[in-house]
Amino acid sequence: MSDSLHxxxxxxxxxxxxxxxxxxxxxxxxxxxxxGPLMSEGRDLPDAVIDAALRHPAGAIRRALAxxxxxxxxxxxxxxxDPSGIVRGCLASGPRPRRRWVRPLPDDILVTLLTAQDGGxxxxxxxxxxxxxxxxxxxxxxxxxxxxxxxxHPELRIRATWRWQSLTPAQRAGLLDDPDxxxxxxxxxxxxxxxxxxxxxKLPSFxxxxxxxxxxxxxxxxxxxxxxxxxxxxxxxxxxxxTPAYAVARLARHPEAGVRALVAARPDLGPDLVAELRKDPxxxxxxxxxLHPFPRTWAEYWAIHGVIGHGPDCTCPITEQATxxxxxxFAACAASEEPVLRRVAANWPGLSAELVxxxxxxxxxxxxxxxxxxxxxxxxxxxxxxxxTRPVHRPHLLTLAAFPRIGTTHLIGHxxxxxxxxxxxxxxxxxxxxxxxxxSVCRAAAxxxxxxxxxxEALLADPRTAEGAAxxxxxPVPRMHALLDRCLNGAATPSxxxxx
Numbered sequence: 001m002s003d004s005l006h007x008x009x010x011x012x013x014x015x016x017x018x019x020x021x022x023x024x025x026x027x028x029x030x031x032x033x034x035x036g037p038l039m040s041e042g043r044d045l046p047d048a049v050i051d052a053a054l055r056h057p058a059g060a061i062r063r064a065l066a067x068x069x070x071x072x073x074x075x076x077x078x079x080x081x082d083p084s085g086i087v088r089g090c091l092a093s094g095p096r097p098r099r100r101w102v103r104p105l106p107d108d109i110l111v112t113l114l115t116a117q118d119g120g121x122x123x124x125x126x127x128x129x130x131x132x133x134x135x136x137x138x139x140x141x142x143x144x145x146x147x148x149x150x151x152x153h154p155e156l157r158i159r160a161t162w163r164w165q166s167l168t169p170a171q172r173a174g175l176l177d178d179p180d181x182x183x184x185x186x187x188x189x190x191x192x193x194x195x196x197x198x199x200x201x202k203l204p205s206f207x208x209x210x211x212x213x214x215x216x217x218x219x220x221x222x223x224x225x226x227x228x229x230x231x232x233x234x235x236x237x238x239x240x241x242x243t244p245a246y247a248v249a250r251l252a253r254h255p256e257a258g259v260r261a262l263v264a265a266r267p268d269l270g271p272d273l274v275a276e277l278r279k280d281p282x283x284x285x286x287x288x289x290x291l292h293p294f295p296r297t298w299a300e301y302w303a304i305h306g307v308i309g310h311g312p313d314c315t316c317p318i319t320e321q322a323t324x325x326x327x328x329x330f331a332a333c334a335a336s337e338e339p340v341l342r343r344v345a346a347n348w349p350g351l352s353a354e355l356v357x358x359x360x361x362x363x364x365x366x367x368x369x370x371x372x373x374x375x376x377x378x379x380x381x382x383x384x385x386x387x388x389t390r391p392v393h394r395p396h397l398l399t400l401a402a403f404p405r406i407g408t409t410h411l412i413g414h415x416x417x418x419x420x421x422x423x424x425x426x427x428x429x430x431x432x433x434x435x436x437x438x439x440s441v442c443r444a445a446a447x448x449x450x451x452x453x454x455x456x457e458a459l460l461a462d463p464r465t466a467e468g469a470a471x472x473x474x475x476p477v478p479r480m481h482a483l484l485d486r487c488l489n490g491a492a493t494p495s496x497x498x499x500x
Contacts, residue, residue: 005466006487007033012447012470013480014039021048023480028052028061031488040064041095050075059084066090069399073105080112085120085130088113092134100373100396101318104141110134115155142320154180164190165217166322194242196221216240238262239305241298249273257282264288265304267295287340294333294341299323307343312366313392318374331355339364346370353377372397380404388419417441424448434465443468453479 013019014027014035024045028036039045040053041064053065054075065071066079067090079091092113094102113134116127134140148160149171160167161175161183175187192198200221203214215228216236225247228234237243238251238259251263252273257280263269264277265288277289288308295301303325310316327350334345334355345351346359346367356377359367372378372386373396384404387397388411397403411423417438424433424445432445446459446468453476459469460483469475470483 005461005463007035008463008466009460009470009483010035010487011038012467012472013475013483015043016471016473016475016480018473018477019480020477021046023477023484024049025052026481026484026488028056028058029488030058036061037064041067042070043068044070047075054078059087062087063090067093067095069095069099069103073103073109077106077109077112080109083121085118085122085125088116088120089125089130089133092130092137092139094137094139098138098317099399100315101399102138104144105139107144107147110140110144111151111153111156114159115153138317138319142322149175154178154183157183158186161186161190164193193218195219196224200224212236218242220244234259235262238266239301241268245270252277257285261285261288265291265295265301267297267301287338291338291340294329294336297323297325300325300329303344303347304340307347307370308340312369313390315392315396334359339367342367343370347374349375351375351377369393376400376402378402380407384408387422388414388416391416391418394418434459439464447471449473 010027010032013023016023024039025048026032027039028049030036036058037060040061045053045068050065050071053061056062062079062082062084063086066076066082066087068076076091079087082088082091091105091109114131116130119125119127119130145160145163145166148156149167151157151160157175157178157180160171164172164187167175172187172191175183176191178184178187192202196219199214199218200223203211203224206214212233213236215224215233216239218240219242220228220237220240222244225237225244228237229247229250234251234254235258237247239262243251245268248263248266248269251259252269253276254260254263260277260280261282261284264274264280264285269277269292274289274292277285280286280289291304295304299321302321306316330345330348330351333341334351336342336345342359342362342364343366345355346362347370351359356371356375357379359371360379360382362368362371368382369386369390372382373393380402381404383397383400383402384407387394387403406426406428408423408426409429411419412429412433414420414423417436417440420433420436420438420441421444423429424436424441425448427449429448429450432448432451434442434445436442436445442464446456446465449472451459451469451472451474453474456469456472456475459465470480
């Protein structure tokens with residue numbers, strides 16, 4: 001039997017949903033090649049297999065486990081102190097490819113990684129490089145970030161100062177008066193963000209990208225505001241909550257429609273300017289001005305800002321907002337006549353079941369698509385509809401617990417192979433299409449649990465269906481062991497389970 005067929009059997013068994021621990025543990029053997037890392041990274045695993053992978057001598061297995069998005073992350077805690085810095089780095093950087101929604105790591109893992117004094121015994125990564133990977137991974141929840149200002153570990157209190165403007169006044173005062181001198185120094189170094197004169201003095205030392213961040217977030221002196229108008233670098237001022245009122249008025253009358261549009265939904269816009277912008281010659285400006293009764297707070301402004309102009313095929317990361325509008329505000333958005341506001345409501349996972357049902361039937365495509373991608377109560381029929389009609393969202397939809405795996409048989413004749421493959425795996429399908437022209441459909445059909453163990457034997461011998469047949473839940477466990485014996489040990493040394 002060819003090695004290629006053996007590899008197909010190994011991959012199929014590795015992802016067989018009913019394969020028991022003793023089968024899966026055999027697949028982390030070196031003889032299984034790349035199958036062990038693929039399995040360790042790509043599926044949920046029983047506790048016994050996780051334990052075996054955590055203490056496995058091969059770094060490739062532990063690295064793969066560190067990237068696994070299917071396992072309860074509390075089980076991965078030992079990897080935060082793994083001897084290999086590469087393993088720690090994999091845990092810190094998170095699963096690849098990165099999903100739209102990334103699961104947060106538990107607090108104890110975060111503390112371990114963020115307070116580490118070394119980067120591991122292999123010396124390939126430093127602790128700071130691992131921390132940088134963690135910071136950009138989206139695995140740090142806002143709840144942990146908010147707790148750092150009062151954390152017992154001074155290193156975390158120092159990190160809290162790096163987000164100076166997200167802190168409350170009481171937290172800022174506490175850090176400026178911290179008992180640890182290093183924390184006090186860090187707090188003093190960060191406090192410049194709210195001091196207009198210090199901002200003006202520091203700005204020339206920043207690169208062009210950082211300058212945009214400063215102009216869009218920090219307190220600005222009158223001289224710096226005037227310089228922005230003179231240089232034509234006013235865009236960051238449109239969303240900076242510290243931009244003075246006189247400058248906001250100038251921005252609202254800027255000759256560039258894009259600037260006026262960005263200003264039109266600011267919550268601090270006066271009624272006269274709102275009325276003026278509602279008559280603007282540009283439709284986008286008028287639309288944003290019409291929304292003005294809704295963004296009464298900056299949290300509401302950013303919730304709207306995150307939706308406008310993204311379109312139905314937006315695959316932006318799904319993240320927590322630093323501050324979130326109230327449930328009543330989202331409910332009001334859901335009932336609005338403005339499609340943009342209903343899209344905002346569809347983005348919020350806390351929307352009531354009644355409003356979810358209403359929005360699932362909305363006339364606006366983007367409302368329904370956003371609801372399917374963001375809300376845990378989105379009805380399965382909506383998830384399936386978006387899967388069929390919007391291919392760009394398929395990878396995300398397939399990760400959702402509510403995504404339907406049955407009730408898809410009517411799609412078996414669809415021209416898109418990805419849609420046919422979904423239907424081919426439906427256990428209610430009378431005759432899975434194991435001879436479909438597309439190999440992915442054949443593979444899905446061969447994994448259909450409606451097939452009998454007898455039917456699987458012929459499929460195991462065909463390269464187009466061998467992987468799917470080995471992944472089929474109907475494949476008996478002794479047969480799994482027998483296949484592994486042929487792949488890993490040779491046919492002459494069957495396992496005890498295969499002999500049974």
